[in-house]
Amino acid sequence: MTIEETVRTPPVRPGVRRWFQAGSVALISFMAFEALAVGTVLPRAAEQFGATAEYSVAFGAAFAAMIVAIAWAGPWVDRSGVRSPLVAGGVLFAAGLTLVGAAHDMNVLALGRAVQGLGSGLLSVVLYAMVGRLVPPDGRPRIFAAYSTAWVVPSLVGPAIAGLTADTVGWRWVFLGVAVPAALALGATFRATAGLDEEGFRADGAPNRALLIAALVAGIATAVAQFAAPRASAGFLAVAGGCLVVAVLATRRMLPAGTLTDSPGIPRLVLTNLLLAGTFFTAEIYVPLYLVHVDRMSPFAAGSVMTGAALLWALAAQVQARVGASGPARERLPLLGAAVVLLSVTAVAAAFALDAPWPAVYAAWAIGGLGMGVTYPSLSIMVLGLSAADEQGANSSALKLADSVGTALTIACAGALFAHVLAWGNTGFAATMAVPIVAGVLTVVAASGLVTPPRTRATG
Numbered sequence: 001m002t003i004e005e006t007v008r009t010p011p012v013r014p015g016v017r018r019w020f021q022a023g024s025v026a027l028i029s030f031m032a033f034e035a036l037a038v039g040t041v042l043p044r045a046a047e048q049f050g051a052t053a054e055y056s057v058a059f060g061a062a063f064a065a066m067i068v069a070i071a072w073a074g075p076w077v078d079r080s081g082v083r084s085p086l087v088a089g090g091v092l093f094a095a096g097l098t099l100v101g102a103a104h105d106m107n108v109l110a111l112g113r114a115v116q117g118l119g120s121g122l123l124s125v126v127l128y129a130m131v132g133r134l135v136p137p138d139g140r141p142r143i144f145a146a147y148s149t150a151w152v153v154p155s156l157v158g159p160a161i162a163g164l165t166a167d168t169v170g171w172r173w174v175f176l177g178v179a180v181p182a183a184l185a186l187g188a189t190f191r192a193t194a195g196l197d198e199e200g201f202r203a204d205g206a207p208n209r210a211l212l213i214a215a216l217v218a219g220i221a222t223a224v225a226q227f228a229a230p231r232a233s234a235g236f237l238a239v240a241g242g243c244l245v246v247a248v249l250a251t252r253r254m255l256p257a258g259t260l261t262d263s264p265g266i267p268r269l270v271l272t273n274l275l276l277a278g279t280f281f282t283a284e285i286y287v288p289l290y291l292v293h294v295d296r297m298s299p300f301a302a303g304s305v306m307t308g309a310a311l312l313w314a315l316a317a318q319v320q321a322r323v324g325a326s327g328p329a330r331e332r333l334p335l336l337g338a339a340v341v342l343l344s345v346t347a348v349a350a351a352f353a354l355d356a357p358w359p360a361v362y363a364a365w366a367i368g369g370l371g372m373g374v375t376y377p378s379l380s381i382m383v384l385g386l387s388a389a390d391e392q393g394a395n396s397s398a399l400k401l402a403d404s405v406g407t408a409l410t411i412a413c414a415g416a417l418f419a420h421v422l423a424w425g426n427t428g429f430a431a432t433m434a435v436p437i438v439a440g441v442l443t444v445v446a447a448s449g450l451v452t453p454p455r456t457r458a459t460g
């Protein structure tokens with residue numbers, strides 16, 4: 001360990017690190033479980049409230065809130081330390097769970113999801129910052145491996161558990177049942193901050209106010225668009241369209257310069273990530289809804305469709321790890337993965353249109369997991385490879401922010417279409433897939449620009 005690393009990671013008692021590891025891994029597991037389980041149980045909630053047309057709002061509200069939380073969390077941590085944003089994130093996450101579980105209509109449920117999104121966004125940034133403060137460099141690979149496992153395990157069993165809970169004691173307990181354990185995990189994580197000296201980590205300069213304002217504007221505009229898009233009147237559609245324009249303009253200030261114009265290098269990588277997230281995660285919310293609403297499957301059976309995609313995602317991620325961090329093979333992986341995701345979404349749309357049996361929907365969606373497992377890690381690796389040492393954190397944050405922006409904007413567009421074609425049955429679901437399909441085509445176009453032409457490579 002170098003002198004600089006010793007200064008940046010103050011001595012911490014092993015017992016404190018154990019509290020942090022146990023608490024933070026538990027918190028991430030709960031966030032992962034909720035992120036994956038929500039798609040399993042919300043079709044039942046939307047049906048109960050008679051608000052299937054507004055189904056997308058519950059997802060889009062969470063991503064809109066994350067835009068604000070992720071952008072604001074970094075400066076908050078840099079100036080105030082980890083304690084206050086950690087507590088705020090944990091309390092908001094638990095409060096959001098409680099509000100969703102107690103909701104009496106879709107608007108309250110969506111509000112709860114927004115509160116949940118604020119908490120998740122704060123926690124996702126704070127926990128990674130705490131690793132830098134509490135864990136020495138030689139221990140960080142182990143804690144990040146534990147975080148990866150904390151996402152993989154819920155992705156495999158979360159949808160099934162959530163579906164079984166919804167089928168037996170009710171969908172509300174998928175949220176209410178996690179609120180208290182999440183609060184206990186927050187307490188264990190906070191205990192690790194006792195006696196922590198963060199003076200060496202505090203930022204001296206003022207935060208980028210323009211970026212913070214842009215994030216706030218983008219989050220609010222996107223949230224308003226989510227609520228307005230599914231409404232039937234032309235006035236609401238005009239409001240949604242105007243808000244989306246405002247959100248896109250604000251997003252330009254939050255992401256690396258040239259991202260929305262597909263400039264080469266890191267901007268193109270971030271744009272590819274934004275479009276890919278919009279493609280996959282927008283399509284994902286309609287797959288279990290179709291199985292429940294059209295095929296009349298139980299939440300348990302419908303939720304298991306997500307497990308197959310998660311398994312293939314994990315498998316593909318391991319395969320791509322065998323490819324070098326740079327070079328022609330690595331450059332081609334995002335294009336390959338984006339093409340596979342587009343194929344998957346198109347196949348799902350075809351299965352909807354043809355009213356194909358459920359195994360066809362399962363198989364079509366599982367293919368998308370392969371594409372995501374190849375592309376997501378590759379984009380992160382390529383961004384780090386092109387980033388200067390003092391820009392790695394900012395560019396990694398831009399990727400995370402692009403996830404929320406791309407997903408929120410695409411869900412708003414899909415929600416507006418879905419509300420008007422729901423009455424068409426399976427054909428309406430197929431028509432809604434047009435939105436992620438367009439996003440998927442744009443992803444392939446952006447990813448193709450990441451591949452260096454052989455002649456250029458040879459000249460270089």
